[in-house]
Structures are given as C-alpha cells and as structure tokens.
Amino acid sequence: MSALDLINPKSGLYSRREPVFPRVVNGRFRRLKWTVMILCLAVYYITPWLRWDRGQFAPDQAVLVDLAGRRFFMFDIEIWPQEFYYVAGLLIMAGIGLFLVTSAVGRAWCGYACPQTVWTDLFQHVERWIDGDRNAQVKLNNAPWTAAKLGRRLVKWSLWLAIAVATGGAWIFYFADAPTLAQAFATGTAAPVAYATVGVLTATTFIFGGFMREQVCIYMCPWPRIQTAMLDEKSLIVTYRDWRGEPRTQGLKKAASASGKVGDCIDCNACVSVCPTGVDIRKGPQLGCINCALCIDACDEVMAKLNRPRGLIDYLNLDDEKHERAGGQARPILKTLLRPRTLVYFAIWASIGLAMLFFLGERARLAIDAAQDRNPVIVTLSDGQVRNGWTLKMRNMQSRPRQIELAMVGLPEGRMWTDAMDRRNAARSVRLSLAPDATTKLHLYVAAPGGVAGETPFVLNARPLDAEPGSKDARVATRTVKFIRQ
Amino acid sequence: MSHEKPRVDDATGTNLVGHEWDGIEELDTPLPRWWVYVFAATVVFSAGYVVAYPSLPDVAGSTGWSSRGQLDETLKAEAVARAPLINAVAATDITQLAANPAVMRSAIEGGRAAFKVNCVQCHGAGAAGSKGYPNLNDDDWLWGGDIASIHTTLRNGIRSPGVDETRYSQMPAFADMLTRAQIGQIVSHVRVLSGQDKASRASVAGAALFAENCASCHGADGKGNREMGAPNLTDAIWLYGGDRAALTQTIAKARFGVMPHWAGRLDDVTIKMLAAYVHSLGGGEATPAAAPAPAAETADNVGT
Numbered sequence: 001m002s003a004l005d006l007i008n009p010k011s012g013l014y015s016r017r018e019p020v021f022p023r024v025v026n027g028r029f030r031r032l033k034w035t036v037m038i039l040c041l042a043v044y045y046i047t048p049w050l051r052w053d054r055g056q057f058a059p060d061q062a063v064l065v066d067l068a069g070r071r072f073f074m075f076d077i078e079i080w081p082q083e084f085y086y087v088a089g090l091l092i093m094a095g096i097g098l099f100l101v102t103s104a105v106g107r108a109w110c111g112y113a114c115p116q117t118v119w120t121d122l123f124q125h126v127e128r129w130i131d132g133d134r135n136a137q138v139k140l141n142n143a144p145w146t147a148a149k150l151g152r153r154l155v156k157w158s159l160w161l162a163i164a165v166a167t168g169g170a171w172i173f174y175f176a177d178a179p180t181l182a183q184a185f186a187t188g189t190a191a192p193v194a195y196a197t198v199g200v201l202t203a204t205t206f207i208f209g210g211f212m213r214e215q216v217c218i219y220m221c222p223w224p225r226i227q228t229a230m231l232d233e234k235s236l237i238v239t240y241r242d243w244r245g246e247p248r249t250q251g252l253k254k255a256a257s258a259s260g261k262v263g264d265c266i267d268c269n270a271c272v273s274v275c276p277t278g279v280d281i282r283k284g285p286q287l288g289c290i291n292c293a294l295c296i297d298a299c300d301e302v303m304a305k306l307n308r309p310r311g312l313i314d315y316l317n318l319d320d321e322k323h324e325r326a327g328g329q330a331r332p333i334l335k336t337l338l339r340p341r342t343l344v345y346f347a348i349w350a351s352i353g354l355a356m357l358f359f360l361g362e363r364a365r366l367a368i369d370a371a372q373d374r375n376p377v378i379v380t381l382s383d384g385q386v387r388n389g390w391t392l393k394m395r396n397m398q399s400r401p402r403q404i405e406l407a408m409v410g411l412p413e414g415r416m417w418t419d420a421m422d423r424r425n426a427a428r429s430v431r432l433s434l435a436p437d438a439t440t441k442l443h444l445y446v447a448a449p450g451g452v453a454g455e456t457p458f459v460l461n462a463r464p465l466d467a468e469p470g471s472k473d474a475r476v477a478t479r480t481v482k483f484i485r486q
Numbered sequence: 487m488s489h490e491k492p493r494v495d496d497a498t499g500t501n502l503v504g505h506e507w508d509g510i511e512e513l514d515t516p517l518p519r520w521w522v523y524v525f526a527a528t529v530v531f532s533a534g535y536v537v538a539y540p541s542l543p544d545v546a547g548s549t550g551w552s553s554r555g556q557l558d559e560t561l562k563a564e565a566v567a568r569a570p571l572i573n574a575v576a577a578t579d580i581t582q583l584a585a586n587p588a589v590m591r592s593a594i595e596g597g598r599a600a601f602k603v604n605c606v607q608c609h610g611a612g613a614a615g616s617k618g619y620p621n622l623n624d625d626d627w628l629w630g631g632d633i634a635s636i637h638t639t640l641r642n643g644i645r646s647p648g649v650d651e652t653r654y655s656q657m658p659a660f661a662d663m664l665t666r667a668q669i670g671q672i673v674s675h676v677r678v679l680s681g682q683d684k685a686s687r688a689s690v691a692g693a694a695l696f697a698e699n700c701a702s703c704h705g706a707d708g709k710g711n712r713e714m715g716a717p718n719l720t721d722a723i724w725l726y727g728g729d730r731a732a733l734t735q736t737i738a739k740a741r742f743g744v745m746p747h748w749a750g751r752l753d754d755v756t757i758k759m760l761a762a763y764v765h766s767l768g769g770g771e772a773t774p775a776a777a778p779a780p781a782a783e784t785a786d787n788v789g790t
Contacts, residue, residue, distance in 0.1 A: 015518065374612075376612045376621070379623040379768065379769075382626040384722035
C-alpha cells in the first residue's frame with residue numbers, strides 16, 4: 001500500500017453529470033403524482049390569499065407569519081412567541097410523522113411531495129412541451145448550437161424563470177398582508193428583504209429545478225441518508241422482482257433457443273428511460289431512487305403488451321420479496337402498511353396531535369407576568385410603610401380590548417396602586433383596560449406597614465370584567481408574588 | 487514498489503479506496519464536477535473578499551467598510567430616528583409632559599439612560615441613594631417632589647458652588663452655640679417628633695430648645711420647609727440616619743450635602759428627561775397648582 005494508491009488515476013477526482021432525459025409515462029402512479037403536484041402547488045400558491053375575519057384588531061389573512069409583530073396566525077389559531085412550544089410540538093409531530101411515513105411507505109416524501117421533486121417534475125413537463133419527449137431532447141442536446149436550438153432554449157429558460165419568479169414571489173406573501181405586499185412589490189416600494197428573498201428563491205428554483213435536479217437529491221440532500229437509515233425490511237420500497245425478471249431476454253424465441261429459462265424482463269430499458277434520477281432499479285434498492293414509482297408505470301405498460309402480469313417492478317418490501325422468491329403467495333399491501341411499528345408510530349403521532357389540540361383549546365388568553373423591582377427591592381416611605389414594586393406585563397392574547405380587575409389576595413394590610421395613579425387612591429384592587437392582542441406594561445406598587453422581617457407571598461388575580469361568568473373568557477389569570485420587607 | 491490494481495466493489499462497480507474499518511470499506515466515488523466548480527468559486531470569492539473588506543492587518547478594504555464605520559452609521563441613523571422624540575420632549579413644557587403620555591414615556595426612557603451615566607455615582611444604580619445621598623424612589627423630598635421642582639434642582643444643583651440660582655441653605659453647627667447636654671435634649675425631642683421614642687424629661691426640655699433654635703427652618707411641628715430644603719423631622723426617612731449618634735452629629739456639626747448643577751453640562755432636553763425619570767420612580771408628586779389630569783388614557787398605561 002502506498003499513498004499513491006489512495007488516488008485512483010482511472011476514476012479521476014471528479015465526474016461530470018450524466019444528463020437525464022426522462023421519457024413521459026402514463027399510469028396510476030403518474031396520475032397520483034399529478035394529483036399530489038397540483039395539490040401541493042395549489043396549497044402553496046393559494047394559502048396566503050385566503051382571508052379570515054378576526055375583527056378590526058387583527059389581520060384578516062388566514063395564514064400569516066408576522067415576524068415583525070411576532071405573531072403567527074393560522075385560521076382560528078394565534079400563536080404568541082411565548083407559545084412557541086406549539087411550533088416545537090408541530091416539529092416533533094413532523095419528526096414522528098417522518099418515522100411513520102418512512103416505515104410504512106418508504107421514501108414517499110422524496111417521490112411525491114418534496115419541493116425539489118415537485119418543481120423538477122413541473123420543469124420537466126415544460127421541457128417536454130418545448131423540446132418534445134426523451135428522444136427529441138437527446139437529439140437537441142447533441143445538436144450544434146444553431147439559432148433554432150438557442151431559440152428553443154431561450155423559450156424554455158424563460159418559462160422556467162417565470163415559474164421560478166412565481167415560486168419565490170409566493171413565499172413572501174406568507175410573511176405580510178398579501179394584497180398590500182403584492183401592490184408594494186409591483187410598485188417597487190416593498191422592503192428590500194422582500195426583493196432579496198424573491199431573488200434568492202427564484203435563483204434556487206431556477207437552478208435546482210432546471211439544471212441540478214437529481215444532483216440535489218444525490219449529493220446535497222441529507223434526507224436520502226436519513227430515510228435510508230430508517231427503512232427496514234418491512235418498509236414499502238420500489239423493488240424489481242428479479243426472480244421473475246431474470247434472465248433478461250430481448251426476444252422470447254432467442255431466449256428459448258439458448259436455454260430453457262426465460263425471465264419476464266425483456267431488457268427494454270423502459271424503467272431506466274422514465275427515471276427522473278437516471279437510476280436502474282433492477283440493480284436493487286439504491287440511494288438515487290426517490291421512490292416515485294414511474295418505473296412501475298413504465299414496466300406495467302410493457303407487461304400488459306406482453307400479456308404478462310403487472311408488477312415486475314412494484315412497491316414491495318424486502319421481506320415479501322424474499323417470501324415470493326421462495327415461491328410464496330404475494331401478500332396484501334395492507335399487511336405492510338398496518339403492522340405494529342407503523343401503528344405505534346401513528347398512535348404516538350396522533351396522541352401528540354390530540355394533546356396539542358386539547359391544550360390549544362384550553363390555553364389561557366390572558367396572562368400576568370410580574371418582575372419584582374430589584375434595585376431597590378424595599379423603599380421606606382415617609383409614613384414608615386414599606387413599598388415594593390413590580391413591572392407587570394399583562395398579556396391580552398385576544399383580538400379585542402379587555403377590561404379586567406387586578407386584585408390582591410393575601411397580605412391583608414397591603415394596598416396597591418399603579419404608576420398611573422396616586423398613592424392616595426391605593427386600594428385592594430385596580431381596574432385596567434388592556435389593549436387588544438398586545439402586552440400592556442405597567443408598574444405596580446404595593447405598600448404595607450413595615451417592621452416585620454421576611455417575605456409574605458400573595459397572589460395577584462386578573463379577573464375579566466367583560467366576559468360571561470363561567471365562560472372560558474372569564475378565567476382569572478393569577479400570579480403569586482412576594483412582598484419583601486427586610 | 488508495484489501498484490496493486492484497485493479492487494472494485496461488486497454491488498456498485500465503483501473502485502474501493504483501500505481503507506477498511508471493521509469490514510466497512512470506502513468507495514472511491516468521484517465528486518460531481520459542479521461541486522469542484524463551487525469550490526473554485528469560493529476560492530475566487532475569498533480573493534475578492536480579501537480585496538473588498540479589511541482582511542489584512544492595517545489594510546482597509548477597497549469598499550472602505552469597517553465595523554467602526556458601521557457603528558458610526560448605526561448611531562447616526564439612531565440619532566435621526568430619535569430626533570422626533572427628542573424634539574417633542576424639547577417642545578413640551580416640563581409641567582405638560584404628564585399630559586402627553588407618549589412624550590412622557592420617551593422622556594422617562596431617555597432619562598433612565600442619562601441617569602446611568604451621570605447620577606448613579608451618588609444616587610446608586612437603582613436611585614436608592616445611601617447615607618447623605620437621597621433615595622429618589624421614596625415620597626420624601628427636601629426641595630419638592632413635583633416635576634418642575636425636581637427639574638429646578640437638577641438644573642441648578644444644591645449648594646453647587648458658583649451658581650447663583652442653586653438651591654442653598656445651611657444648617658448651623660450647634661456645637662458652638664449649645665452644650666452637649668442641650669444637643670442631647672434636642673435629639674430626644676426630635677426622636678419623639680418622629681415617633682421613635684416616648685416623651686421624656688429630656689425631650690420636654692429639648693422641645694423648648696427646638697422652638698428657639700430649630701423651628702425657624704424646620705417649623706414648630708418639625709415638618710420641615712421645602713423652600714429652604716429643611717427636612718421633615720417627623721417622618722420615617724433620614725438622610726444621615728435617625729439614631730441618636732447620627733442626630734447628635736447632625737446637630738453638632740451640621741451637614742452640607744452638595745449636588746452639582748447640570749445646566750450647561752447636560753443639554754436642556756437631557757435634564758428634562760432626567761427630571762421625568764426621577765419623577766417616575768414612585769415618589770413623584772403632582773404639579774401643585776391646578777394639576778392637569780392626563781388628557782388621554784393609553785393602552786399601555788391605564789389605571790383607575
């Protein structure tokens with residue numbers, strides 16, 4: 001062994017991309033892909049334009065991530081930064097959901113719903129529309145750069161660019177009022193970050209969807225590695241039934257004359273020519289396979305023509321593949337989908353979701369935060385009483401003004417007043433009006449006779465005055481604080 | 487030394503590098519070409535970065551950017567953004583600040599910042615003071631606790647040398663005028679006034695001495711006089727201490743606390759903001775004559 005062996009002069013340090021020209025294919029999985037693509041794109045483009053009436057004090061956009069205002073609106077749900085654990089909960093659900101989907105249907109995300117897949121697919125359809133199907137594309141690719149070729153390329157790139165701009169453009173509408181931002185964007189008065197975001201997303205969509213394509217999946221994306229690690233022998237993956245297909249023959253007669261055994265695969269390469277990542281599924285499960293199942297459609301077409309049963313290439317888990325290879329009956333696909341592992345994942349996933357829904361429904365929409373003055377903690381007043389102070393933050397998380405009564409429970413000799421009041425009006429409770437969907441900050445003072453050492457805990461109760469008694473809105477927000485005398 | 491032919495991985499057909507770790511071998515998969523281009527592009531970018539930005543010691547970048555310059559620009563932008571608030575404070579009469587809650591709020595916040603620079607040395611970070619330096623959080627004021635009085639104190643200082651308008655008064659040192667016993671009797675009386683002791687023979691004798699020597703400034707009832715900064719002796723707050731030893735020293739030797747004047751040293755707006763801040767600490771008093779009620783209740787600051 002020498003160090004020189006580490007560098008293999010034959011393979012080289014790098015290799016060029018082998019262009020992929022997937023042929024158009026029709027079939028059930030192609031139709032499923034169409035459906036998912038239209039659904040994903042529709043949700044992505046339409047969502048920011050949906051309106052949702054929340055009254056005059058909150059925006060009327062159904063889904064809005066208001067970063068500047070630090071509010072997250074999703075239909076009837078409004079999340080404050082303090083409640084970000086709901087988003088964390090969603091991320092945990094996404095994680096468990098990933099386990100669930102991967103253990104049940106393998107890399108379904110990669111094959112159907114990943115934006116890279118969806119936009120690459122869309123770009124490839126544009127490509128076929130302009131350049132024609134696989135053979136025409138290969139021919140054009142190899143042709144010299146004539147005016148006609150340049151023209152076609154420019155048309156294709158322009159269409160891609162238009163899609164890319166629309167893609168990047170739609171993103172920003174999730175973060176501001178869509179109609180207002182659209183107008184500002186068009187008139188050049190939107191924030192620079194809006195243009196920068198659109199620019200970056202346009203560039204990435206154009207480059208990743210138009211030119212990088214499967215390179216993103218194979219070299220850049222961590223997902224295939226993660227998902228591959230989570231697959232087991234029961235996960236549904238796209239599998240070539242090689243015990244049925246091999247040996248491959250390109251003509252039945254020729255095969256029959258050579259030896260007795262004839263496989264179903266006629267080596268027509270239909271599965272390879274439709275593959276958007278350019279892999280040969282017949283080599284077995286591999287990183288480049290995004291499980292889009294287009295090769296299943298392609299092979300089924302061929303098998304139908306040959307009057308052979310469909311499913312030479314099929315969604316099949318490795319266990320069942322072994323079972324069938326040994327001569328067993330094909331098992332129903334439901335047995336793969338519904339097995340203890342997927343059911344446990346689903347139960348966990350659903351419990352988290354239900355728990356979150358429950359807590360969302362039950363969460364407080366009125367809260368008190370009290371930060372005690374620390375410098376000085378104790379102020380002796382001229383009449384000998386001792387004063388403590390708190391910075392109160394009253395969070396009114398409803399989109400309407402609230403009237404509340406803030407009252408002391410405990411410390412019977414204490415009296416309170418706010419920085420908007422005079423101590424002469426100090427009492428056991430004060431009335432406050434809270435601004436809609438905002439934090440009302442005020443300073444609270446409490447004075448009580450001194451002389452006793454130590455801390456006396458008492459409770460601050462914020463009781464809504466503007467809600468039906470007994471209703472959810474009438475719930476009292478409380479906070480326990482300490483009165484410190486010495 | 488002969489080169490072995492690289493072994494080929496059966497499953498992928500790719501050459502093996504030759505490393506082996508517990509049976510796991512590394513494939514010699516070539517990098518995609520675009521990856522190498524990206525690497526080259528980053529090298530080109532770094533060269534441009536070195537030229538454009540200050541990367542080498544003592545060499546300014548061609549763009550002229552520096553973190554110090556950026557800070558200057560940020561500060562300038564902040565000053566411009568703050569100007570309307572500052573102007574609003576400047577344009578509002580000190581007694582009218584409370585009527586404009588938004589202006590008052592910015593004045594208080596500006597004062598909070600200025601206090602940390604100019605006042606904490608004596609009054610402490612929380613304005614709680616210490617012996618000889620008044621606590622600004624409480625409701626006891628030597629020279630008045632309404633915002634205009636605080637403003638005047640801030641502008642002119644207390645016994646600040648060389649300022650005609652400064653607040654000035656001086657308590658005599660009674661050690662030269664009274665005997666130790668007499669001073670002790672006055673101390674007894676003052677402690678009765680402030681409710682710390684019960685009346686005694688000494689305090690009764692002290693009451694007569696108090697009326698003779700002290701009442702002209704502190705008042706017959708000992709409640710003090712803000713006109714001349716004479717402290718209220720009946721309350722619970724003592725600037726130099728209310729125990730016998732501290733009171734004895736105060737009467738015998740007198741005190742002469744000084745606060746510098748700030749007019750001319752700080753700009754008018756800053757002094758105004760400091761007055762607003764000190765007034766907001768919990769002991770601020772309403773402006774005496776016809777105190778205007780807050781004109782508008784705001785969401786941030788509403789109480790009844």
